[in-house]
Every structure is written in structure tokens, then in C-alpha cells.
Amino acid sequence: MARITSHRPDDHEDATDASPGDGLSQEVAVSAPPAPPAHLQDLTDRARSYVEAASSANTRRAYAADWKHFSAWCRRQGLSPFPPDPQVVGLYITACASGTAERGTRPNTVSTIERRLSAIGWNCAQRGVPLDRRDRHIATVLAGIRNRHAAPPRQKEAILPEDLLAMLETLDRGTLRGLRDRAMLLIGFAGGLRRSEITGLDLGRDQTEDGRGWIEIFDKGALATLRGKTGWREVEIGRGSSDATCPVAALETWIKFARIAKGPLFRRVTGKGKDVGPDRLNDQEVARLVKKTALAAGVRGDLSEAERAERFAGHSLRAGLASSAEVDERHVQKQLGHASAEMTRRYQRRRDRFRINLTKAAGL
Structure with a gap:
């Protein structure tokens, strides 16, 4: 069995509560490399910005919260969270x-546990001491x-x-x-966009450092150029059959009355709804908007309000396009930016699952 290291009073507490993105500058309870010379400070700062750009802001926030959760649990048990001990992590x-990591909380789901484990590994790697997830104390427990x-x-x-429409x-x-x-x-x-892709749009190319893409408007529609996990992709958004339901017309109206000439496309509305600020919307605002309008429109009125609030989120828009567009599946796959048709099918809520009947094809 691996040796469990007790938490020592002189351990560097600030190392356990560090947030992702600060990994290049953290002091930890192990020998750290000397600080770079002063003339390399600019490169150090730039390298730190690249570290932050390697993951989304949502991922960094989740990793920071998970590392804090793990560190707090270790302190309550009298253990040291760093350097990583596979047995402690197990x-x-x-x-x-089992629901005992924190008083008054439910057991975490498997996906949450896997994310917490990824966060621990990420933070340890930033401190120069990788976590061995293949160690039996972690891998076997996680498999179980x-x-x-x-x-x-x-x-x-x-x-x-x-x-x-409602x-x-x-x-x-x-x-x-x-x-x-x-x-x-x-x-x-219409674009089958993720919520971060919606709020990450700029009015033009290379206009902001935090943008995830930009929009171009043509006579027949709009073209969104997006940066995703696997690189850049283009999403064509055609004009609708009427201005009342046309996404491009709605976009043109917003740009005109908001007087946006450059920068983030979707921004905060300030001054009691009369002014448009310079700040980009947080992507969680898309989820809140979907929930709020779905409740107000009475969508799935057969469910309780709490159930309806739980059922709808930003992904409901992507699933809606995948479930409604009566075109060849490969076109939907391209629009959503999926690497496989199988992933696209997970989004299709009302497709004919038995269109291909292998039972009859086998002669039964």
C-alpha cells in the first residue's frame, strides 16, 4: 500500500488553493525551479496567457473549484494534497x-468524479509533479x-x-x-451552436482576444467561423422563410439598433435596458435565456416547473435543430461540428430509430 503523507502545518497552503492558469507561478511544497531572469518576464507572462488559452474559462473555473474541494477534503482528514499520493486520491x-466527501451532500455522479480527477491531474501537472492515474489505487477504484x-x-x-416560435x-x-x-x-x-459559440462571436475577424469566432452576413445568409476543440469550422446559417422567424434578419436588427460596429456581437444591455455595454455576455446567459423563455412559453407544460427548469439548457437549441432538420444526416453532423454520425444521433430526439430493421433484413 502507498504511504499516506500527513498534512504538515508548514505546508504551503496557497499552493493547494491555486486556480488553474496560475500553474506557472505557484510556490509548492516541493523544490521549485528558480524564477526566470527579469529579461524573460515578458515571455513568462505570455506563456501564462497561452496556458490559460489551452482550456476554456468554464473548464478553468471547474478545475479550480474541484482542486479546492480536494484540498479541503485532505485538510479535514489531516492529509496533504500535494505532492499527489495515489492512495489519497483513491x-x-x-x-x-459514497457522498461522504462533504457533509450534507449527495454522492457525486461518475462524470463529476471523472472531472474532479482530471482537475487534480491538471493542477498537479502545472506544479511539475504529474499524477499517475494508472496507479492501482486510482484506476481500480475508478473502474469499480x-x-x-x-x-x-x-x-x-x-x-x-x-x-x-412560442x-x-x-x-x-x-x-x-x-x-x-x-x-x-x-x-x-439555426446554427446548432454551443452556448459558448453564441456568446463568443465577434462582428468581424481578429477583433478581440477572447473571441471564439466571427460572423459574416451575405444576401443569402450568414457565415459563422468558429474555433472549437478540434480546430476551426464554418457554419452556414441560411435566411428563413419570413423575417419573423429569420435568424439573419434578427441578427441584422440587433446589430442595427444596438449600434455595434466592432467587437463582441452579444453584449450586456445596461441603463435599464436602454444602452448596450462593451462587455461580452457570459455563456451561462444563454442557458438562463432558454430556461426562462421555455418556462414563460409553457413548453412541456405537463411537467412541474422544477422539472421543466431542469430539462432545458443551452444544448436544447442544438438538440432541437438535430431533431427537426429533415435533411441527410451528414448535413446535420457538419452543422453541429460532430466527428461522428453516432454523436449526431444522440442529439436527435425524434428520429425513426427503426428505419433500418435488421430483424426483417435477417429474414425473420
């Missing part, structure tokens, strides 16, 4: 799976957790076209916020 994920607690993923409800009717077309929200819902649906 006991921690066991506590997460998966076998006992893994469950099918809970998919978000798809926003279908009739749902989207949701749009709940928005005030006479306000800047209403025009913005209308454009976000329509562009998100």
Missing part, C-alpha cells in the same frame, strides 16, 4: 462516490465506481420549431434586450 474519489454507479446520460429536452413570442421586440435575446435564440437554433 480514498478521495471513494468519498465522492464506474461499474457500480455509471448511468445513461441525462439528455436535455430538445427545443422544437413550434417551441421556439418562446420568441415571450420576448419584447420593442426593447434592446428583447432584440438581443431573439437573435441569440434564432442564431443558436
Whole structure:
């Protein structure tokens, strides 16, 4: 069995509470390399910015919270979170799976435990001491957790076209916020965009450092150029059959009345709804918008309000397009940026699952 290291009072506490992105500058309870010479400070700062760019802001926030959770659990047990001890990590994920990692909390799901484990590995790697996830104290325990607690993923409800139209009717077309929200819902649906892709759009190329892409408007539609996990991709968004439901017309109206000439496309509306600020919207605002308008429109009224709030999120727009577009599956796959048709099928909530009947094909 691996030796468990007790938490010592003189351990560097600030090393255990560090957030991702600060990994190049953290002091830790092990010998650290000397600080770079002063004339390399500019390169050090630039390298730190590249470290942050390697993962999304949401991932960094989640990793920071998970590392804090692990460090707090270690301190309560009188253990040291660093350097990484596989046996300690194995006991921690066991506590997460059993609901004893923190008082008054439920057992973590398998996906949450896997994310916490990734966060621990990421933070340890940033401190120069990698975590060996193949160690039996981690790998075997995690395999057992998966076998006992893994469950099918809970998919978000798809926003279908009739749902989207009802949701749009709940928005005030006479306000800047209403025009913005209308454009976000329509562009998100027609483009099959992730919420971070919606709020990451700029009005043009190379206009901001934190942008994830840009939009170009043509006579026949709009072209969104997006940076994703696997590189750049282009998403064509055609004009609708009427201005009332056209995502490109909604986008043009928002740009015109918001007087946006450069920079982030979807921004905060300030001054009691009369002004448009310079700041980009947080991507969680898309999830809140979908939930709010779905509830207001009475979508899935057969469910309780709490259930409906749980069923809808930003991914509901992507699932809605995948479930509604009656075209060859490969076109939907390309629009959503999926590497495989199987992933696209997971988004299709109302496809004919028995279109290909192998039972009859086999002669039965």
C-alpha cells in the first residue's frame, strides 16, 4: 500500500488553493525551479496567457473549484494534497462516490468524479509533479465506481420549431434586450451552436482576444467561423422563410439598433435596458435565456416547473435543430461540428430509430 503523507502545518497552503492558469507561478511544497531572469518576464507572462488559452474559462473555473474541494477534503482528514499520493486520491474519489466527501451532500455522479480527477491531474501537472492515474489505487477504484454507479446520460429536452416560435413570442421586440435575446435564440437554433459559440462571436475577424469566432452576413445568409476543440469550422446559417422567424434578419436588427460596429456581437444591455455595454455576455446567459423563455412559453407544460427548469439548457437549441432538420444526416453532423454520425444521433430526439430493421433484413 502507498504511504499516506500527513498534512504538515508548514505546508504551503496557497499552493493547494491555486486556480488553474496560475500553474506557472505557484510556490509548492516541493523544490521549485528558480524564477526566470527579469529579461524573460515578458515571455513568462505570455506563456501564462497561452496556458490559460489551452482550456476554456468554464473548464478553468471547474478545475479550480474541484482542486479546492480536494484540498479541503485532505485538510479535514489531516492529509496533504500535494505532492499527489495515489492512495489519497483513491480514498478521495471513494468519498465522492459514497457522498461522504462533504457533509450534507449527495454522492457525486461518475462524470463529476471523472472531472474532479482530471482537475487534480491538471493542477498537479502545472506544479511539475504529474499524477499517475494508472496507479492501482486510482484506476481500480475508478473502474469499480464506474461499474457500480455509471448511468445513461441525462439528455436535455430538445427545443422544437413550434417551441421556439412560442418562446420568441415571450420576448419584447420593442426593447434592446428583447432584440438581443431573439437573435441569440434564432442564431443558436439555426446554427446548432454551443452556448459558448453564441456568446463568443465577434462582428468581424481578429477583433478581440477572447473571441471564439466571427460572423459574416451575405444576401443569402450568414457565415459563422468558429474555433472549437478540434480546430476551426464554418457554419452556414441560411435566411428563413419570413423575417419573423429569420435568424439573419434578427441578427441584422440587433446589430442595427444596438449600434455595434466592432467587437463582441452579444453584449450586456445596461441603463435599464436602454444602452448596450462593451462587455461580452457570459455563456451561462444563454442557458438562463432558454430556461426562462421555455418556462414563460409553457413548453412541456405537463411537467412541474422544477422539472421543466431542469430539462432545458443551452444544448436544447442544438438538440432541437438535430431533431427537426429533415435533411441527410451528414448535413446535420457538419452543422453541429460532430466527428461522428453516432454523436449526431444522440442529439436527435425524434428520429425513426427503426428505419433500418435488421430483424426483417435477417429474414425473420
